[in-house]
Amino acid sequence: MKKMLSASRFWLSVAAAIVFLASCATSKKAINPHTYMNKQYKELKSVLNDAEVSIIKDSVKVIFPNNVLFASSSDELKEEVKPTFERFAGVLNKYDKTKILITGHTDNTGAAAYNRDLSEKRAASAKRLLGSEKVSSDRMFTWGLSDRDPIAGNDTEAGKARNRRVEFVILYDVKQ
Template sequence: MKRMLTTSRYWIYAVLAIAFMASCASSKKSSSPHVYMNKQYKELKDVLNQAEVSIINDSVKVIFPNNVLFASSSDQLKEEIKPTFGRFAAILNKYNKTKILITGHTDSTGTASYNRELSEKRAVSAKALLGEYKVNNDRMFTWGLADRHPIATNSTEEGKARNRRVEFVILYDVKE
C-alpha cells in the first residue's frame, strides 16, 4: 500500500511538471510579439537620432519632423534624409513580421483639400523611398491625415512646424 501511494505521488508530480512546462511554453509564445517589438524599438531608438521613437503597447511609433524630411509645402524628400531612411529600412527589413502605417500630417495653414492632398503625397513619398530600400510594399500602408491630429498648437510657427510631420506606426503582423 505504501509503495502504491509513493508511485501515485510520482505520477502526480510528473503530471504537474508537464502541466507547468506546457504553461511556460504557451506564455513564452504569447509574449513573443512583445519581445519582438521591444527589440525593434531599441534598435530604432539607437539608429534614428533625427526622429522621435516611442513604444505604445506592442506598436512602435516613429515620428520624423517635417523640417528633416521635406522642404516647406513640398512632398519631395530631402536628399540628406536618404542615409537615415536606409538605416530605418534595414531595421524594418530585419523585423519583417510587421506592418507599417505611414501617415502624413500638415499644419492648419491652407485649405482642407490642399492639406489632405499634401499629407497623402508626403506619406506616399516616404513609402516609395522605403520601397527603394527593399521594404516590401505589401507591408506598408499610407494615409494622409492633413491637420486632423496636431501634436502642437497651430497658433505659433514652432507649433505649426511640429505638426508638419510624417509618422510611422509599426505593428506586429498577427498573421505571421
C-alpha cells in the same frame, strides 16, 4: 545479454531522439510579440537620431519632423534624409513580422483640400523611399491626415512646424 544491450541501446536512441525533437519544437515556438517589438524599438531608437521613437503597448511609433524630411509646402523628400531612411529600412527589413502605417500630416495653413493632398503625397513619398530600400510594399499602408491630428498648437510657427510631419506606426503582424 546481447539482446539486453541491443534493447537498451534502442531505447537510449529513442529517448535521445525524443529529447532532440522536443528541444527543436521549443526553439521554434512563436516569438512573443511584446519581446519582438521591444527589440525592434531599441534598435530603431539607436539608429534614428532625427526621429522621435516611442513604444505604445506592442506598437512602435516613429515621428520624423517636417524639417528633417521635407521643405515647407513640399512632398519631395530631402536628399540628406536618404542615409537615415537606409538605416530605418534596414531595421524594418530585419524585423519583417510587422506592418507599417505611414501617415502624412500638415499644419492648418491653407485650404483643406490642399492640405489633404499634400499629406497623402508626403506619406506616399516616404513609402516610395522605403520601398526603394527593399521594404515590401505589402507591409506598408499610407494615409493622409491633413491637419486633423496636430501634436502641437497651430498658433505659433514652432507648433506649425511640429505638425508638418510624417509618422510611422509599426505593428506586429499577428498572421505571421
